[in-house]
Amino acid sequence: MKLKFFLIVFISFFVFNIQAQANQKEILFSVDDEPVYTSEFIRVYNKNLDLVQDESQKDIDEYLTLFTNYKLKLKEAKALGLHEKASYKRELNNYKKQLAKGFMTDTKVTDALVEEAYDRMSYDVKANHILIKVLENANPEDTLLAYNDILKLRERALKEGFDVVRKEVHNGQTIYGEELGYFSGFKMVYKFENVAFKTPVGTISQPFRTRFGYHIINVQDKRKSRGERTVAHIMVIKKEGDSLAEKPENRIQDIYKKLNQGEDFEALAKQFSDDKSSASKGGKLSPFSSGQISAQEFENVAFGLENIGDISKPFQTQYGWHIIKLYGKKPIPPFEEMKAELQEKIKRDSRSKLIDDALTSKLRNQYNIEIEDKDLDYFASILNKDYLEGKWSLPDNFKNENTFFKIEQTPYSYKQFADYLLKTQRNSKSSNSFKNIVLEKFETFLNTKLLEYKEDNLENESEDFSYILSEYREGLLLFDLMESTIWNASKTDSTEIKNYYETNKGNYITPKRIDAVVASSSKQKTLKKVSKLLEENMPLDEIKRLVNSNDDVQVIFTKDMMDANHQAIPDNFKFKKGISKIYNHNSAFVVVKVNDVLPKTQKTFEEAKGAIISDYQNYKEEKWLKELHEKYKVVVNDDVLVKVKSQIKNK
Structure with missing residues (x-):
C-alpha cells in the first residue's frame, strides 16, 4: 500500500484539479472538446515549480507537453472505464476517510496538546511503577478491590521504600513492578505520561487508572532531552562466502590504529568503509535523535561522545564493526520546526480522543x-x-x-x-x-x-480538501492505467522484451574491470617498500607482518574485482597488468597491483533483465503516447498560451 501511495503521488505530480465554473475561466487547451482551464494549468505549474529537478520542465512549453500527456492518459483511463472498477472506488473511499481526519479537528485543543507534547519531548523522565491489573469493563466490586489494593501498596511504599515494595509484589500476572528507565512524550499511553510528567522527582504519584488497571509511579529523575547528533562512521562487515577475507574485527582494529597515528578519519572512511552510502562522504551520516537508529549500541556510543571531533573505540552492532566520529550536537529543534510532526503523532496517540471530543462538541453547536x-x-x-x-x-x-x-x-x-x-x-x-x-x-x-x-x-465545505482529494482521485486512476498498460509489460510482453534486448544489446555491457590489490598508506615512503614487495609476489600477510605491527598500522590492503568507479581506484587509472606508480588518492597514497584485466563483456538477457524491462517500459510508453495523440484531438489556444506565459513570467 505504501509503495502504491508514493507512486500515485508521483504520478499526480503534474495535476491539481480545480473545480469552478467554466464561464469564469479561459480555456488553455481541450482534449476531444473537453476543456482544460488556464487557472488549473497556472496553479499546477506554480505549485510544482520548486519541486521540479529537470530544468526543461520549468520551460512552459515543455511543461504544457507533460500536462497535455497527463490529460490524454486520464481521458484514456475513463474511456476504459477504470473509474468504475470496484477496487478503484474502494481505495479512493479509504483514502478519503484517511484524508478527512486531517481536516476534522478542533484547532484550539490540538494546539494546546501540541505545545504540551513539545514540552514533554524536550525532557526525559526516569520512573518505576507498580500496576494492579483490572479489566476496563470490570464490575464495580472488582474495580473497587483493585483500587483499595493499590492504595495499600502506596502506603507501604511511602514507609518501606518504593523499590522494596515493587520487587516484592511483582508476580508478572496480576501485579507488575517494573523499572521503566528514561522516556519522553509519546512513549507511554497518554494517561500514564500525564501522571509521570506531573509527579515531582523523588515522590510517588496518587493511584490512577489506564486501560491496563491501576498504577502508582515513582519518578526518579527528569533531564533535558539528549537532542540530535551528527556523526560519521567507518563500518567493516563480514564478507559472507569469502574464506580469504580478513576478519572484520582485525580490519577495524587496523583502521583504529591508523587513526591513533594521526591519519585522517574521512580519508580512511573513503578508502575502507563498507557502508557504500556514506563512504564517499567521508562516512558522514544524516543527523539523528534518540530512537531513530535501529542499532541501540550505535546510538549509545554516538550520544556518549562529548566533544566535537571525538572518536569512539571500535565496537560491534548487528550490522558489523564501527568507529564513530562526532561532528555535531544539536538540542531539540525549535517548536515551529517540530509542530507538523507533533500534530501527526497526536493523531495516532491516545490523546487524540480529547480532540475527537472537542470536535463533536463543536459540531453539535455548528x-x-x-x-x-x-x-x-x-x-x-x-x-x-x-x-x-x-x-x-x-x-x-x-x-x-x-x-x-x-x-x-x-x-x-x-x-x-x-x-x-x-x-x-x-x-x-x-x-x-x-x-x-x-x-x-x-x-x-x-x-x-x-x-x-x-x-x-x-x-463542499473545504476547498483545500477538495483539491487534495481530486489530486489523489486522478492519480489513483492514472496508476491503474499505467499498471495495466505499461508496468505489467514483463508479464505480458516477454517476446517483445527479448526482441528489444536483441535490438539494443549495446546498452547492456559489463564495464572493463581489474582483479587487483590496492595498498593504501599515509606515507609515500612506506608504499615504495610495499610496491617492491608486491613486485616480488610476496603474500599479503607477510607484507603486513613486515610493514605493520600491533601498535603501528602503516598500510591497509583492499583486494577485489574493481571497475573504474571503485572507491579504491585513483581517477584516470590505466588498466594494465603489473604494479602501478604511486598515486595520491583520497588524501592518502595508493599503489595498485593488477593481477588481471577483464575486458568489457556483453551482458546476457538474464543478467540485464531489470534494466531491459525498465527501458522497454519507457519505449512502450513513448509509443503509446503517440497513439493517444492520434486517438484524441488536442487543440491549444495559442492566444491564451501567450497570456499564460506573460502572467507566469511577470510573477
Missing part, C-alpha cells in the same frame, strides 16, 4: 443539534432485562418513523437509533440504569453520525 428529553425517556422505557442478556427486541408498537433529531436538513429516525441499540446490546454494563445506558449509547451514536455527516460534506 449544526445546532436539539434533543428532546422525551425521546431519550421513550427509549429508556422500552428497555428491559433482556437487553443486558443480549435478547432484547423492539416492541410491536415501536415508533419507527418518528424523527429523533436532524443534522441540518438530514433527519435521523427512531428506527436508526433502535438498530444501533440492537446491534450493541451485548456491550452494556449491568450496573447501569436503563436511562444511563440510553444516554451512553446515544452519545456514541450521535457523535458517529456527526462525524459521518461532516466527512460526507467536507468536499
